[in-house]
Amino acid sequence: MAEPDEGPSDATPHVLAVDLGVRHLVAGVVGPDGEVGVRDRVVPPTRQPWVALTRLVDRVLAATPEESRPTVCGVTGPGPVLADIGEFRSVTVTGWEGVPIRRLVAETTGLPTVISSTGHAHAIANAPDDGHLIGLYLGDQVDGGIVRDGQLLSGANGHLGAFGHLLVDPDGPVCACGATGCLDLYAGAVSLEAQFGREVSRVPDATVDRAGIMVARACASLAAMLDIHRIVLGGPVVTALGRRLTDAMSAELDQRSRLVHLEEIHIRAVRQHVLVGGAAVARHRVATGGIDPAPAVTAT
Numbered sequence: 001m002a003e004p005d006e007g008p009s010d011a012t013p014h015v016l017a018v019d020l021g022v023r024h025l026v027a028g029v030v031g032p033d034g035e036v037g038v039r040d041r042v043v044p045p046t047r048q049p050w051v052a053l054t055r056l057v058d059r060v061l062a063a064t065p066e067e068s069r070p071t072v073c074g075v076t077g078p079g080p081v082l083a084d085i086g087e088f089r090s091v092t093v094t095g096w097e098g099v100p101i102r103r104l105v106a107e108t109t110g111l112p113t114v115i116s117s118t119g120h121a122h123a124i125a126n127a128p129d130d131g132h133l134i135g136l137y138l139g140d141q142v143d144g145g146i147v148r149d150g151q152l153l154s155g156a157n158g159h160l161g162a163f164g165h166l167l168v169d170p171d172g173p174v175c176a177c178g179a180t181g182c183l184d185l186y187a188g189a190v191s192l193e194a195q196f197g198r199e200v201s202r203v204p205d206a207t208v209d210r211a212g213i214m215v216a217r218a219c220a221s222l223a224a225m226l227d228i229h230r231i232v233l234g235g236p237v238v239t240a241l242g243r244r245l246t247d248a249m250s251a252e253l254d255q256r257s258r259l260v261h262l263e264e265i266h267i268r269a270v271r272q273h274v275l276v277g278g279a280a281v282a283r284h285r286v287a288t289g290g291i292d293p294a295p296a297v298t299a300t
């Protein structure tokens with residue numbers, strides 16, 4: 001009998017996706033068309049957040065119907081990611097340093113598990129098969145990724161895409177990283193909420209306009225530097241700030257329209273559940289031979 005000839009997408013119809021945020025831990029099962037099925041979230045405790053994480057994952061798997069059982073798991077969180085040892089090392093999300101997230105989740109779920117920065121996951125989730133793309137993710141912190149010829153670029157240490165610390169305002173305030181005027185100060189949820197003491201969706205209009213200007217500056221610089229004209233913008237800050245943000249970006253880019261590389265720039269704002277990124281990373285790793293999915297469980 002011939003060996004089973006199933007493509008990667010057939011082998012990974014459902015993926016368990018997990019996202020670690022500053023104010024949330026989210027887990028859910030993502031189907032083959034990107035639909036998010038059973039999901040749950042908790043506010044991460046300040047001490048031993050991994051206990052809450054494993055309980056959350058257990059609850060999601062217990063509630064998942066047999067026909068939707070995942071065979072791989074993708075975990076996302078603010079970068080940088082130490083992929084070789086399976087840990088996150090962000091300056092924004094604390095409490096996870098030294099926690100072997102990949103091994104912890106793999107042991108809890110029994111699933112082959114990959115971890116990625118939210119920015120890389122966002123880029124992979126929106127990448128064309130063989131084209132180029134800059135993914136810019138405005139979440140708890142600003143993150144991103146670059147896809148070239150359909151391949152995610154990782155850089156020397158896997159940290160490529162940390163766009164939150166692009167300089168966009170030389171006279172700006174001091175960032176947690178030690179520099180001044182980083183993009184994260186103007187377009188990251190944690191920074192915005194710390195400045196105003198309110199949810200991102202309720203920051204003043206002038207702040208939204210300023211965010212649009214700063215994001216546009218970053219997009220123009222990235223497009224010029226990389227000669228990539230397709231930029232996909234996503235994340236909860238994009239959703240919260242809505243049309244006013246993209247209008248402010250357009251106005252800023254119009255002022256630079258005499259630059260040849262901006263004539264072709266195409267920026268698209270997407271609304272995607274954050275778990276779609278984690279699922280995309282896991283599928284990508286299966287498709288490229290990085291991991292093998294667990295055998296599908298069949299009902300007896």
Ligand SMILES: [Zn+2]
Binds near residue numbers: 164177
């Ligand atoms: Zn910075």
